[in-house]
Amino acid sequence: MRSFTDALTSLLGKSTSIRRRILIAVSAVYLLCSGITVSWIYLEVRHEVDELFDAEMIQQAKTLAVIVAEPARLQLTTSKAQSLVVPSLQQHSYEDRIAYRIEALDGSWQVLTEGVPDAAAVPFQTGFTTYQGEQLWHVFGMLTADGQSRILLLQEDEFRAELRSDLAIDTIFPVLLLLPLMLWLGWLAIHRGFKSFARLAQQLRLRSNNNYAPFPLANEGEEVDLVKRSLNHYLARIEQSFAREKRFSADAAHELRTPLAALKVRLQRLQESPSGDLQQEITELLESTNRIINLVESLLTLAKVEGQLELTDTCDLAKVWRQVLADNYARIEAKQLHTEIHLEASCKRAGAASYWYLLCNNLLDNAIKYAPAQSSIQLTLEQHQMLLCNPVDSQHQLDITRLTERFYRGKQLHVQGAGLGLSIVAHLATQLQVDPEFSYHDQRFCVQLYLR
Amino acid sequence: MHILLVEDDAMLGQAVALGLNDRGFNVAWVQTGAAAISALQHHAYQAMILDLGLPDLEGSRVLINCRKRGLRLPILILTARDNSHEIVQQLDNGADDYLTKPFDLNELGARLRALIRRQQGHTSATLSLGELQLNTETRVVQLQQQPISLSRREFELLKALILQPGRVHSRDQLEASVFDQDTDIESNALEVHVSNLRKKLGNKEWIETIRGIGYRLKQPGQGAQ
Numbered sequence: 001m002r003s004f005t006d007a008l009t010s011l012l013g014k015s016t017s018i019r020r021r022i023l024i025a026v027s028a029v030y031l032l033c034s035g036i037t038v039s040w041i042y043l044e045v046r047h048e049v050d051e052l053f054d055a056e057m058i059q060q061a062k063t064l065a066v067i068v069a070e071p072a073r074l075q076l077t078t079s080k081a082q083s084l085v086v087p088s089l090q091q092h093s094y095e096d097r098i099a100y101r102i103e104a105l106d107g108s109w110q111v112l113t114e115g116v117p118d119a120a121a122v123p124f125q126t127g128f129t130t131y132q133g134e135q136l137w138h139v140f141g142m143l144t145a146d147g148q149s150r151i152l153l154l155q156e157d158e159f160r161a162e163l164r165s166d167l168a169i170d171t172i173f174p175v176l177l178l179l180p181l182m183l184w185l186g187w188l189a190i191h192r193g194f195k196s197f198a199r200l201a202q203q204l205r206l207r208s209n210n211n212y213a214p215f216p217l218a219n220e221g222e223e224v225d226l227v228k229r230s231l232n233h234y235l236a237r238i239e240q241s242f243a244r245e246k247r248f249s250a251d252a253a254h255e256l257r258t259p260l261a262a263l264k265v266r267l268q269r270l271q272e273s274p275s276g277d278l279q280q281e282i283t284e285l286l287e288s289t290n291r292i293i294n295l296v297e298s299l300l301t302l303a304k305v306e307g308q309l310e311l312t313d314t315c316d317l318a319k320v321w322r323q324v325l326a327d328n329y330a331r332i333e334a335k336q337l338h339t340e341i342h343l344e345a346s347c348k349r350a351g352a353a354s355y356w357y358l359l360c361n362n363l364l365d366n367a368i369k370y371a372p373a374q375s376s377i378q379l380t381l382e383q384h385q386m387l388l389c390n391p392v393d394s395q396h397q398l399d400i401t402r403l404t405e406r407f408y409r410g411k412q413l414h415v416q417g418a419g420l421g422l423s424i425v426a427h428l429a430t431q432l433q434v435d436p437e438f439s440y441h442d443q444r445f446c447v448q449l450y451l452r
Numbered sequence: 453m454h455i456l457l458v459e460d461d462a463m464l465g466q467a468v469a470l471g472l473n474d475r476g477f478n479v480a481w482v483q484t485g486a487a488a489i490s491a492l493q494h495h496a497y498q499a500m501i502l503d504l505g506l507p508d509l510e511g512s513r514v515l516i517n518c519r520k521r522g523l524r525l526p527i528l529i530l531t532a533r534d535n536s537h538e539i540v541q542q543l544d545n546g547a548d549d550y551l552t553k554p555f556d557l558n559e560l561g562a563r564l565r566a567l568i569r570r571q572q573g574h575t576s577a578t579l580s581l582g583e584l585q586l587n588t589e590t591r592v593v594q595l596q597q598q599p600i601s602l603s604r605r606e607f608e609l610l611k612a613l614i615l616q617p618g619r620v621h622s623r624d625q626l627e628a629s630v631f632d633q634d635t636d637i638e639s640n641a642l643e644v645h646v647s648n649l650r651k652k653l654g655n656k657e658w659i660e661t662i663r664g665i666g667y668r669l670k671q672p673g674q675g676a677q
Contacts (some may be wrong), residue, residue: 027470068540086668097535112533120647253533253534254505254532254533255532256532257532257552257553257554258461258464258532259461259463259464260553260554261464261532261553261554261555262461262463262464262467262557263463263554264554264555265464265468265471265555265557266463266467266559268471268556268557268558269467269470269471269474269557272474293554300534318623319622319624322622322623322624322664322665322666323622323624323625325620325622325662325664325665326619326620326621326622326625326662326665326666328618329620329665329668330619330620339663339664339665341663341664341665342664343664346641354536
């Protein structure tokens with residue numbers, strides 16, 4: 001029993017399908033119950049068969065005592081013979097499985113069937129005993145009514161065993177025959193029961209990213225309703241969380257931008273006033289303020305792209321790149337950079353153009369910042385991938401595994417920036433379902449985006 | 453130029469008022485929406501700078517109130533929010549321009565002057581670049597004071613380029629300016645118009661091709677043949 005439960009546990013543990021697990025468990029329980037039932041029936045049948053045949057042996061012994069014992073004694077006394085062997089007729093296969101031995105108490109005569117064990121092998125004993133020769137024999141012994149002779153009746157156990165086996169097989173056969181049918185019916189019932197879950201899974205798969213509407217409870221079963229209620233609760237929490245994040249971004253934007261605007265305007269006024277020695281310091285303060293403004297804008301952008309973006313629109317990535325290049329062309333020229341541009345005529349992708357613009361603009365901004373003057377930037381846009389490469393000064397040191405970390409700038413602290421650009425790119429790439437790959441070999445930095 | 457500034461933040465409001473005064477504006481500064489509505493009832497202003505996040509009522513309510521009362525003064529929205537939906541909504545509500553905080557004081561002054569000029573009908577219909585002149589009303593183009601005959605699309609193309617000379621325009625931007633939204637555009641249609649325009653201007657180098665990106669207009673006279 002223990003090995004059965006161990007095997008069942010192991011089998012259930014290996015299976016990942018709940019339907020299969022239920023089916024295996026139900027089949028196992030069915031087989032176990034059937035096995036116990038069959039064993040019970042077999043033991044009962046054996047007992048009843050033994051009872052029946054033992055009763056029959058008693059009746060046969062009594063009959064032999066009346067019909068055979070006295071005439072045989074007279075016949076043998078008259079013919080002065082000592083024993084009479086009843087030969088086998090070879091008419092039935094069971095013929096040799098029943099035998100008897102009738103003999104005088106003083107040993108003066110005996111009548112016996114051919115092949116019966118002799119007195120040395122099976123000595124007379126009243127009542128039921130067993131004898132284990134080549135086969136197991138059931139033995140019944142009794143004295144005749146006049147007390148002059150005794151009868152020993154023997155029955156081979158195989159004679160009974162065949163009947164027991166036949167009865168047991170007849171019982172277990174329908175159980176085994178019905179098992180596939182039961183499994184099929186069970187599978188159908190489970191499959192039907194799980195259809196509601198499959199429908200729910202499909203609804204979840206087809207949901208748009210920003211749809212937090214609750215699933216209607218459609219009386220599809222207690223279990224499905226339970227899952228739906230939990231899902232609805234979870235969706236409501238996510239929606240609240242996103243709403244909080246959006247509010248936070250809006251509030252943070254207002255709270256940070258207004259004092260920065262005041263600071264910048266005041267510094268601009270000071271810069272314009274004739275303040276003599278302080279001019280240089282005011283200019284530096286204004287530069288620092290502009291850096292803080294850029295940092296705050298980057299942080300707000302990062303907070304925005306870390307939230308859930310809507311991907312309902314589609315845009316042409318080739319158009320976006322042309323716009324990004326056009327908007328940054330003055331900076332490219334100022335650094336005397338060469339551009340090698342290969343853009344597909346059109347490359348449609350899911351996601352609003354403004355998100356793609358932000359991603360591409362951050363990548364190009366980085367390339368322009370870090371490419372040495374008069375070097376070359378390469379951009380290739382194909383239907384399934386995008387590649388942007390630029391050389392990097394040999395003094396720059398980059399840890400490629402940390403590029404998308406917030407505020408990571410390597411050792412390029414002299415280059416203006418907050419170290420958030422590629423972090424924004426990574427978040428946008430995830431949201432826009434593209435896989436970015438960064439590489440840095442031989443002073444050449446490349447970003448490859450695999451467009452799914 | 454008499455301007456009404458509506459800004460609740462004391463530091464910013466004071467600095468902007470002083471900065472604009474330095475630039476020749478006469479600024480009246482209030483800190484609440486109610487004060488702005490009251491000021492507009494009692495004084496005539498040539499323009500209003502309106503912050504959206506006010507303590508008593510939203511700047512958008514002040515804007516709607518102004519337009520409902522038939523006040524036609526130019527209104528420039530100052531906002532710390534960069535939500536494009538909200539900006540579009542304010543422009544639809546009757547705002548004339550917007551500026552996102554933090555901003556450049558010079559840019560704010562320039563935008564105000566442009567708004568007031570437009571309001572007073574002083575905006576010139578003539579766009580010039582060196583020896584090249586383009587009149588958006590009469591649709592006459594002159595080079596060295598000699599008229600040039602341009603097709604409708606060549607005119608629109610030149611107008612788009614001359615509005616921001618020296619700036620690179622992507623081909624998609626120019627296509628949007630030249631062709632109607634519903635027109636099926638041949639892949640080389642823009643190149644054909646650019647080529648024709650170059651021929652008519654008599655100098656191929658004025659309209660520079662930026663390979664893979666678009667075009668830009670150099671000042672006629674620069675790099676002339």
